[in-house]
Amino acid sequence: MLVDLGDDLQLCTPFRLRQLTEDSLQSVDLSVEEAAFYRNVYDYLLGFKVWSEPQCCQIALNATAAKFHLLPVQAKSWFFKSYTGGQPLVDAVITLHSKCQPGEFLIVDHNHQSCLCINLTQGFMLDENIELEQFQAIKVLNDRVHPLIQAHKLTKTA
Incomplete structure (x- = not known):
């Protein structure tokens, strides 16, 4: 899954196509629910004062992709x-x-x-x-x- 963040910035998640839901292959924009989740995670991570803003962005985007676009998996x-x-x-x-x-x-x-x-x-x-x-x-x-x-x-x- 590839997220385009502007002219010179793209984020590639570690998820394979076979792991993603059908609608994630067609949807190009974040939904309101996905954007709100991303923002909550980003702000939460910044509060730790451990990760830089770009790192928080990367973690939050991967978390959003996992929550909303991964097919269900069994516990390991x-x-x-x-x-x-x-x-x-x-x-x-x-x-x-x-x-x-x-x-x-x-x-x-x-x-x-x-x-x-x-x-x-x-x-x-x-x-x-x-x-x-x-x-x-x-x-x-x-x-x-x-x-x-x-x-x-x-x-x-x-």
């Missing part, structure tokens, strides 16, 4: 460790722990059982052989979602 929770802590989840930026490493993810959609997330970590390894591209989406069960607890990050509650 087996790649991640369960969260057994007691701290309540209040952020949309979360940590998922694979067998190899922890990584930062952004929740773009959720229900009472699972959430759809995009990967914010470059070079994130799901296991010894499988890498999840930055900004690629993955669905996980809610019991895999860890709160973002990192001293070097300035966090903001949702």
Whole structure:
């Protein structure tokens, strides 16, 4: 999916054509709902004071594409460790722990059982052989979602 942002700027999402909904191949403009979601995500990310404005734009556009244009996917929770802590989840930026490493993810959609997330970590390894591209989406069960607890990050509650 390619988003044209003007004369010299284009953003290519990591999603393959076979992953996209039928209407996303025909629609060229953001809907009001998509634009509002993009703006909310962009503003939310800026509040962390971790990412630059262009990075927030890129993350928000990929999140919007994932939420509104990806075909439904099954949860792939087996790649991640369960969260057994007691701290309540209040952020949309979360940590998922694979067998190899922890990584930062952004929740773009959720229900009472699972959430759809995009990967914010470059070079994130799901296991010894499988890498999840930055900004690629993955669905996980809610019991895999860890709160973002990192001293070097300035966090903001949702």
